[in-house]
Amino acid sequence: MASESRKTTKTIGLRLTPIEHKLVLDAATSVGLGPSTFAREAILARASAPVSPRRRKRDGLRIQVGNWTGEANRLGNDLNQLAKHASQGGRVDAGALNALQAEIRALHEAVLTVAGSSG
Incomplete structure (x- = not known):
């Protein structure tokens, strides 16, 4: 900016x-x-x-945080789309929900791994 x-x-x-x-x-x-x-x-x-x-x-950690923020935003958008579909009476595919959950866990683990190694 x-x-x-x-x-x-x-x-x-x-x-x-x-x-x-x-x-x-x-x-x-x-x-x-x-x-x-x-x-x-x-x-x-x-x-x-x-x-x-x-x-x-930006150092390596700042770049990683930026990447994680973008990834968290993307996952949030995906979750929002699934929730909107469900609230409109649609059926949410269990596979899509499980895949999203796995991606959220992977992101969480990546953040914890770096946070644990830098603390």
């Missing part, structure tokens, strides 16, 4: 050799940035332009 005070709407293309590309990726990773943010900040610094504050790159 872009800030209201800073809208980045213009792009500049950049071609790199495979070696240059790897060097940029490694340098960006070493300071916890994505390659685009790293390149943007380097270009602006070279142009003596102010560099606006940035968000930190």
Whole structure:
């Protein structure tokens, strides 16, 4: 989500050799940035332009939480559809309900496994 005070709407293309590309990726990773943010900040610094504050790159756990949130949302939508169908007098397939229940358990186990290993 872009800030209201800073809208980045213009792009500049950049071609790199495979070696240059790897060097940029490694340098960006070493300071916890994505390659685009790293390149943007380097270009602006070279142009003596102010560099606006940035968000930190999401670490592995934050990425996992984002993935789990999306998965939980999808499962919730599936459950909502089954409940709506049932409330309208439809028959809910037991296999679909069991599959949804298994997916919810798997998601729960994945979260518990990571939470247990990080605590």
